[in-house]
Amino acid sequence: MDKKTRTFLLAMVAVLVAVVGYASTFPAVWEQGPAVNRFRRTLELPLQVASVVDGLADNQLGWPGQVAIARDSLVVVDRLATQGIIKVFSLTGQFKRGFGSIGRGGLSSVMDITLDPAGNVVVLDGAPAILVFDQEGQLIKRIDLAHYEARFTLPWATSILATEAGYYILSLDRLVRLDRRGRVLGRYTGREDGFFLGVAASEFPMGPSGLVSWQGATWVADSVHGRLLRLGERGEFDAVLPLPEVDGVRPYPTSMAVGPDDNLLVVDAARQVLVALSPEGTKLWEQRLHQLMENQRGVDVADIVVGPEGRLYVSNFLTGRVERLDLSNGRISARQEVLAAKAEFLFPRDLAIIGNALYILSSPAGKEGARQIYRHDLTTGVGGQFVGRGLDGAIRLAAGTDLLYVLTTSQVLIFNTKGELDEIVGVDSGEWGGFGVVNLFGLDQGPQGLAVDGEGRLWVSDTFRQRLLLFTAGGAFLQEIALAREIWPTSVAFAPDNTILVLNSFVGQVVRLDSEGVQLAVYGQGGARLGQLGVVEDMGFLGGAMDLLVDGEGAFYVVDTINNRVQKFSPQGTPLLAQGNFGSRVGDVNRPQALIPPAGQGGYLLADTNNHRIKFVQFR
DSSP states (O other): OOHHHHHHHHHTHHHHHHHSSOSSSHHHHHTTSGGGGGSOOOOOBOOEEEEEEESSOTTSOSOEEEEEEETTEEEEEESSOSEEEEEEEETTSOEEEEEEEBBTTSBSOEEEEEEOTTSOEEEEETTTEEEEEOTTSOEEEEEEOGGGHHHHOGGGEEEEEEOSSEEEEEETTEEEEEETTSOEEEEEOBOTTSOBOOOBOSSSOBOOOEEEEETTEEEEEEGGGTEEEEEOTTSSEEEEEEOOOBTTBOOOEEEEEEOTTSOEEEEETTTTEEEEEOTTSOEEEEEEHHHHSTTOSOOOEEEEEEOGGGEEEEEETTTTEEEEEEOGGGSOOEEEEEEEOOOSOEEEEEEEEETTEEEEEEEOTTOTTOOEEEEEETTTOOEEEEEOSSOTTOOEEEEOSSEEEEEOSSOEEEEETTSOEEEEETSSOGGGOOOOOEEETTEEEOOOEEEEOTTSOEEEEEGGGTEEEEEOTTSOEEEEEEOOTTOOOOOEEEOTTSOEEEEETTTTEEEEEOTTOOEEEEEOOBSSSTTOBOOEEETTEEEOOOEEEEOTTSOEEEEETTTTEEEEEOTTOOEEEEEOOBBSSTTOBSSOOEEEOOTTSSSEEEEEGGGTEEEEEEOO
């Protein structure tokens, strides 16, 4: 591979950073889906976890997805949770229980939920599989659908409907009917003379997206064509109900539910309106959803369901709320918030300790793509937001003497322990020329590493200019260390023998340098075996291990993010152990990103990023 090609590939890290950590719903698909287990390897040891700080408590709602009504309970898919993904609340919002977990023997990614005629919760998983739980959350059965992938494109499945006879699954351009054991009874794509399911090309294929049983038949939201199709008794789509085009905006039906008067309620996502259709298919009324949900910045409905007494429950993905709307007299007449997204912190990316305070670079609940610094007192266990503004593009933390350094896309922000901004490095770049920033698909990405050495000096990995920059504690420039063309520095650590260890994440290596930047040794390579570091170069993504730490004896630890583990190497670079498995249990990890040693504790604090946890771990 020539340097020009490698440079282009390395620029792809912009997309990875948006994925690893949380910038959108993308992580939920990529990081929790089937691709997680792409790297096959020998089973690692589970982490030895002494204590956990949960950013998303079991009884909190990280972000609402699909909803269902079971007796007197509201069942909600939590799109951010990895343990207790299916959460059950009372109809007024009191938490009851959670069930379903990410990992081996559990779930991959929840695509949809519904209830079967017995009242069990049926989950369509992205593995693909169907899982059936009773109302207490006990798994009744699992139907593996992986063997149908090639024939029915089930990895793109979006919706499921449960009947007495079995299940209907909506997948890309077809509807697949299964019996209760998972055997295929039929598949329906429609005829080319008009009644067929539409698919549109996009970053991801767009196709039909909703299922409902209405008037004794199965109806499909043929989203691309802006209409509803009925599956008739002969196994063909035999009726169509078009939605209106208004002011040049083509309809895009998604979620559907049957109202109290046997009217069909349809969400037109293109105009964000709720449309009511009579059993004869006549439009009875429509109402804009943003008018129903006052004091909100927008609406993006994930799902709707009708509960007791004709009340409509709306899961609003954009605002992170579940609303209850009355449907008295066939029209909406009231509104009440039932649930709202709530968490202490989400997707912890990096950690730093000053005194007894642990600082966590993370995302707050309800602020998509935002950054915060959360402060947690290690003595009392009390926490709260430390800095909540001005952190756009923040990626790493480092601790100095009563100073907290925050690395963003093009600057280093220096805060005191009161949360006040003291200095900004990078406003006036002077002789060192500023940090190298690349732009890919509108995303700016810059330096990827930040560290403070034993003398209190600040080091920055200027990744895309392939150099290390050295500053005083106050941010004055001291020195530039140019690196070899194959080194793209991320995390930096300092060994007891005064050498420097640099994580070359995109190659899967740790490089040892002297103080002048001369390469002394290289450890590791890309891969998944012991001593190798995970590197992903797939579908436009490029990235790898996220953090590096050296202990007092000179042994070093690598947070092997892609392989969901931490590896320990001897001072000579011999791999000693690997601990961690993908999952959501206490000893598992899901895309860990940072590791630091709390003073005098005899262990390490690990940012278990996608599980929204900080774990105090010890290594064998």
